[in-house]
Amino acid sequence: MDKIKDMLSTLKIPLIDDKYQFNALRSRLLQAFFSRQRVYVLRYRWAVSMAALLFLILAATFMVPNFASSVNTLVFGDHNKEQPIIAENVQKSKGILMPVDQGEMANSSNRLIDDDKTYLIRQYNSPRAGKVMVVSEYNKQMQNNKIRKVSAGCY
Amino acid sequence: MEERELVKRAKQDIQAFDELYRIYYPKINNFVFHRTYDEDVRNEIVSNVFYKAMKNLYRFKFLDSHRCSFSAWLYRIAVSEVNQYYRDRKRDFKLVMKKKNDKPDDPTVYPYEFKYVKQCLSYLKPFEQNLIALKYFEKKSYRELSEIFGKKENALKVKTHRSLKKLKNILEQEKDHGQDQRYA
Numbered sequence: 001m002d003k004i005k006d007m008l009s010t011l012k013i014p015l016i017d018d019k020y021q022f023n024a025l026r027s028r029l030l031q032a033f034f035s036r037q038r039v040y041v042l043r044y045r046w047a048v049s050m051a052a053l054l055f056l057i058l059a060a061t062f063m064v065p066n067f068a069s070s071v072n073t074l075v076f077g078d079h080n081k082e083q084p085i086i087a088e089n090v091q092k093s094k095g096i097l098m099p100v101d102q103g104e105m106a107n108s109s110n111r112l113i114d115d116d117k118t119y120l121i122r123q124y125n126s127p128r129a130g131k132v133m134v135v136s137e138y139n140k141q142m143q144n145n146k147i148r149k150v151s152a153g154c155y
Numbered sequence: 156m157e158e159r160e161l162v163k164r165a166k167q168d169i170q171a172f173d174e175l176y177r178i179y180y181p182k183i184n185n186f187v188f189h190r191t192y193d194e195d196v197r198n199e200i201v202s203n204v205f206y207k208a209m210k211n212l213y214r215f216k217f218l219d220s221h222r223c224s225f226s227a228w229l230y231r232i233a234v235s236e237v238n239q240y241y242r243d244r245k246r247d248f249k250l251v252m253k254k255k256n257d258k259p260d261d262p263t264v265y266p267y268e269f270k271y272v273k274q275c276l277s278y279l280k281p282f283e284q285n286l287i288a289l290k291y292f293e294k295k296s297y298r299e300l301s302e303i304f305g306k307k308e309n310a311l312k313v314k315t316h317r318s319l320k321k322l323k324n325i326l327e328q329e330k331d332h333g334q335d336q337r338y339a
Contacts, residue, residue, distance in 0.1 A: 001316070004323045008291040013269055015181075016188045021198055022180055029176065029205055033169045036210075 162225050166212050176205060179226065182293070183233050189273065189292045190237050190284065200240055204233045227302030230295075234285050234303065241281055275325045283318035290315055 060067045118138035126132050164171035180201070187200045208229055215228055223231075276284050282304075289295045289303065297308040304311065 001319060001323070004319050004326070008272070008287070008319075011269055011272060011291070013189070013292050015185055017181065018184065021184075021201070025180070025198075025202055025205060026173070026176060028202070029209060030169060030173075032206065033172070033209060 158225055162212070162215065172209060172212070175225070179229050180205070182226075183229060186230065186233055186288065186293050187237060189288050191240070196240065200233070200236045203236050204229065207232050207236075223302050224299075227299060230289065230299075230303045231305075234289075237285065238281050271329075272322075272326075275322060275329055278325050279318060279321055283314070283321065286311065286315055287318055287322065 064070075120136045120138045122134045122136065124132045124134060161171050161174055165175050183204055184197070184201050187197045187204075191197050191200065215225065276287060279287070286300065286304075289300055290297075295303070297311055300306075300311050301308045306314075
């Protein structure tokens with residue numbers, strides 16, 4: 001075993017000195033480094049600009065509360081005006097409340113509608129909410145001057 | 156400048172990386188030269204080694220410099236690339252070897268030529284080839300080998316002993332075969 005160890009240790013091992021390949025690879029590595037660096041710089045700039053934009057939006061949301069709504073209106077158009085104000089309250093009260101010239105009511109206007117229940121609509125003036133319309137069931141016997149509110153909306 | 160500082164700088168500074176390249180290119184180039192047969196293949200593997208080193212240098216950390224130096228890390232990439240090359244071109248390699256074996260060098264001449272030993276070495280397993288190439292051609296110590304292969308020194312000593320035994324048998328077989336051919 002020692003013989004082969006000696007043989008390998010004393011073996012004349014050829015060495016290679018390829019200057020051309022050394023320089024060629026060196027220049028390719030330099031190019032690759034700078035192209036990689038350029039990509040990193042671009043990514044960095046993109047990330048910073050996105051972060052700045054998001055920060056501005058966040059700041060604007062806090063400083064101008066209507067900002068988000070304005071942007072939404074600008075991008076998607078104004079759909080809120082078409083919706084009736086009382087729609088939310090109608091859903092809450094599980095009743096069907098709509099203008100008589102729209103939806104099923106318009107088609108069934110000729111039909112005889114049975115009298116089911118009587119409701120009272122009262123208007124209140126509120127300093128905060130303005131005029132408030134309160135819809136309540138009508139009972140002949142009002143107890144302690146209390147009414148049961150079914151739905152409410154303001155305009 | 157200390158190697159550790161140079162590697163740290165090379166993560167961001169191409170000039171520092173260039174310095175490392177100047178130091179290690181001849182070593183890696185020679186190792187790959189001793190493990191391959193074709194110049195184009197050698198150039199390709201060496202290129203891959205340095206590209207990968209540049210790309211993954213940010214991952215390299217001197218957490219435990221006794222366990223893995225930069226040199227060992229680079230050799231590890233080179234070993235991996237050489238193995239990958241032979242895995243990818245297993246069939247082609249066998250054909251090349253067969254072609255080379257058609258006209259073998261005269262094995263009866265002692266001391267053996269490097270080319271002949273390299274040829275016989277190719278009959279060993281890739282790990283054994285790398286081990287012997289690094290130990291005897293690149294003159295690496297067992298400590299350095301343990302860093303490169305991530306194994307204990309004693310385990311590598313045993314592996315080297317077994318690999319040498321195999322190589323010795325192959326050399327003797329080839330020698331007998333050569334003598335038979337001469338007298339035939």
